[in-house]
Amino acid sequence: MIRNIIQYPTQTGFEFGGTVRHFDETLHILITDLKDTINANALEGLAAFQIGSPLNVIVIKQKDGSFLEVMNPSIFTKEGELTPTESTAYYPNLTAVTQRAKTIKVAYDDAQGKQQYLTAHDDLAVLIQRKNDYLLGSTFIARLNPKEKVIFENKLKGLSNTDAKATCNISPYSDKILTLIKYALLLGLIGLVVTFFSSLIPYLKIFESYLMLSIAVLIGIYFIRALYEGKRCGVCQIGNTTAMALIKSMHLGALYLLNHWVLF
Amino acid sequence: MARVVIMGGGVSGHTAATFSKKWLGDEHEVVVVTPNSQWNWIPSNIWVGVGQMQKKDVVFPLAPVYEKAGIVYKQALAKAIHPNGKESSDKPFIVIESTKKDSLGQTEELEYDYLINATGPKLNFDATPGLGNGKGQMGTNTVSVCTAEHAIHANLELKQVFEKAKKAKENGTGEKQKILVGTGHGMCTCQGAAFEYIFNIEHEAKKAGVRDMLDIKWISNEAFLGDFGMGGLHMKVGGYAVSSKLFAESLYAERNVEWIIGAHTSKVEDGKIEYELLDGTKHEETFDFAMLIPPFSGVGFKAYDKDGSDITDVLFAPNGFMKVDAKYDAGAYENWKASDWPSTYQNPSFSNIFACGIAFAPPHLISKPMTSPNGTAINPTPPRTGMPAGIIGKAVAHSVCDMIKKGKDAHLHEASMAEMGAACVASAGKGILDGSAAAMTVYPVVPDFEKYPGTGRDTDYTFGEIGLAGHWIKHILHHMFIWKAKLKPGWTFIPE
Numbered sequence: 001m002i003r004n005i006i007q008y009p010t011q012t013g014f015e016f017g018g019t020v021r022h023f024d025e026t027l028h029i030l031i032t033d034l035k036d037t038i039n040a041n042a043l044e045g046l047a048a049f050q051i052g053s054p055l056n057v058i059v060i061k062q063k064d065g066s067f068l069e070v071m072n073p074s075i076f077t078k079e080g081e082l083t084p085t086e087s088t089a090y091y092p093n094l095t096a097v098t099q100r101a102k103t104i105k106v107a108y109d110d111a112q113g114k115q116q117y118l119t120a121h122d123d124l125a126v127l128i129q130r131k132n133d134y135l136l137g138s139t140f141i142a143r144l145n146p147k148e149k150v151i152f153e154n155k156l157k158g159l160s161n162t163d164a165k166a167t168c169n170i171s172p173y174s175d176k177i178l179t180l181i182k183y184a185l186l187l188g189l190i191g192l193v194v195t196f197f198s199s200l201i202p203y204l205k206i207f208e209s210y211l212m213l214s215i216a217v218l219i220g221i222y223f224i225r226a227l228y229e230g231k232r233c234g235v236c237q238i239g240n241t242t243a244m245a246l247i248k249s250m251h252l253g254a255l256y257l258l259n260h261w262v263l264f
Numbered sequence: 265m266a267r268v269v270i271m272g273g274g275v276s277g278h279t280a281a282t283f284s285k286k287w288l289g290d291e292h293e294v295v296v297v298t299p300n301s302q303w304n305w306i307p308s309n310i311w312v313g314v315g316q317m318q319k320k321d322v323v324f325p326l327a328p329v330y331e332k333a334g335i336v337y338k339q340a341l342a343k344a345i346h347p348n349g350k351e352s353s354d355k356p357f358i359v360i361e362s363t364k365k366d367s368l369g370q371t372e373e374l375e376y377d378y379l380i381n382a383t384g385p386k387l388n389f390d391a392t393p394g395l396g397n398g399k400g401q402m403g404t405n406t407v408s409v410c411t412a413e414h415a416i417h418a419n420l421e422l423k424q425v426f427e428k429a430k431k432a433k434e435n436g437t438g439e440k441q442k443i444l445v446g447t448g449h450g451m452c453t454c455q456g457a458a459f460e461y462i463f464n465i466e467h468e469a470k471k472a473g474v475r476d477m478l479d480i481k482w483i484s485n486e487a488f489l490g491d492f493g494m495g496g497l498h499m500k501v502g503g504y505a506v507s508s509k510l511f512a513e514s515l516y517a518e519r520n521v522e523w524i525i526g527a528h529t530s531k532v533e534d535g536k537i538e539y540e541l542l543d544g545t546k547h548e549e550t551f552d553f554a555m556l557i558p559p560f561s562g563v564g565f566k567a568y569d570k571d572g573s574d575i576t577d578v579l580f581a582p583n584g585f586m587k588v589d590a591k592y593d594a595g596a597y598e599n600w601k602a603s604d605w606p607s608t609y610q611n612p613s614f615s616n617i618f619a620c621g622i623a624f625a626p627p628h629l630i631s632k633p634m635t636s637p638n639g640t641a642i643n644p645t646p647p648r649t650g651m652p653a654g655i656i657g658k659a660v661a662h663s664v665c666d667m668i669k670k671g672k673d674a675h676l677h678e679a680s681m682a683e684m685g686a687a688c689v690a691s692a693g694k695g696i697l698d699g700s701a702a703a704m705t706v707y708p709v710v711p712d713f714e715k716y717p718g719t720g721r722d723t724d725y726t727f728g729e730i731g732l733a734g735h736w737i738k739h740i741l742h743h744m745f746i747w748k749a750k751l752k753p754g755w756t757f758i759p760e
Contacts, residue, residue, distance in 0.1 A: 017507055074542070117637065118540065142514075
């Protein structure tokens, strides 16, 4: 029976990774459904999760048209590296450059429950690894480097391949500004130690005043820059950015009160 | 007055002894027989193994603690059980052999009314040629962190490797030192200790400035990283469900630790191991420093009937662990059920004998059984250490105390690993500000595929996280459990 293929944004939840323990008619029906669904959608393979089953089952359509039925796969050896551009039915029309092993060795059970071994290279190795990700409650997102991950997340937001890559090519200055604010606040606190030296208090008052003013300006700059970066990367971060700016403003307020109490 | 004899003074035995005494009071006698004079908080041995703790931080003398508690302490090795007594007496007894300096080797017959077997395992180094010395002890080719003494030795060897790496860096030779950590046999358990040790080595190497001069590699009998002898688990991480395999793979990749899995270490030589993979292929791996956990077996008790005939197979499974109320004939993997696992830990032939901790024979594996085409079994055996060992020890003590106080038909307390959750905090580096540890919970320890179809576990009660806070918890637990074991004020309030 041809089954519907689960697509993004349906999440895996907790229903994945169920070990096949009974090699019975129910399993054989599941395998048949996977084959029918592969044929109907002209796919290379499917993991059981993709048609709604939590079991550790993968069916691969091989080049000669035969099917490789893999239950409870365990990839125990990985050799070499590949960076293929992958696509999967879970993310229709989207691609990503992943990091995969070139050769894998897999121990698995066949449809009769007999333990088998397989050494797969290149395309087949990549395909098994991709399907195996579903059995682990994940997708190929787990195999992207941080830069590719950002690009792919942009694609998920509807940006084209080109835009997804281009728009995010900016430096995250907002993080650096945030670090600067943190150190400035710390400096303000440490500066209060100088109150122990009464002769320096007039200078300290001036220093603390300018420091607090600078922090206020930096918070403003951070807010604007963080919104800009979010917009360029197609990410709505207004909530987070506002919250962070408010937290830093509260820290500044606390420093002001402390100064007012100790110095002014 | 009844006498309860507890063989073994580890986590499970110590818990059983101390709670038995607390509940029985002075009306009955509690006797602990253990060959060790010191109690060892084994989870912290890994920190001794990297020089971050001293032996004195992880052990303390048992005698004063038992004296304070009113527990009779026999520093001796239990050798044989006579559950039906002997021809001249029906009273059951065990034969013990002193390990004290002043009475070394002297044997004694110790009668009991109730016997709790909590011996822990025999570290079966000799199961792998070259891992042991042929006399039942660790060999010279590798190190171990299974005991505090082993850990001290491991640290000394590790420091030499760090020193060599430092010199190679200074001399610019670029010669890297190879470190291999993991399991020394296809049927090992306790992957967690090796997991902790490898990441603590990695952490210390960074601190020593020699990380770039080390090739650190993991070798394990797990079919996948993150199996941990429990068939892996699903964890909630940041609101998402993640397989322990992905969790572990990410950690290994992040720390640049390579791995070999599905491996049975078949032979160990000086600087080299031979291993067989799940597909039957055979390989070699060289090393400058290797810490390989040995497989566990029963301690090798003998049991004799009244007439002196050998009845060891009545009390013990072939692997030397004690038979309890488990279903040992469950058959193939597809027939395994949560109910196969014991709940009362009472020996089926002798109602006054119990086993707890590692000493009880599990009905079967937890992980899926795997064999190579050569017929070599390569899979982790079930873990019974840590939290489950303590909980089971306490439940067994409760049952024994009830049988003494309420009669032999008293309801037995249950602590099945198939109905028990467990928390594990695995150190990945020690440091107040730069330490880290992976904290994980799992429920139940043994998957129940009937109650929780699919994964066999209740995912509402599983989570995993790695970070500095985990290290703080691990360090706090170190002090808490030693406090508890020393029976200091409030010890009963600290959970197992």
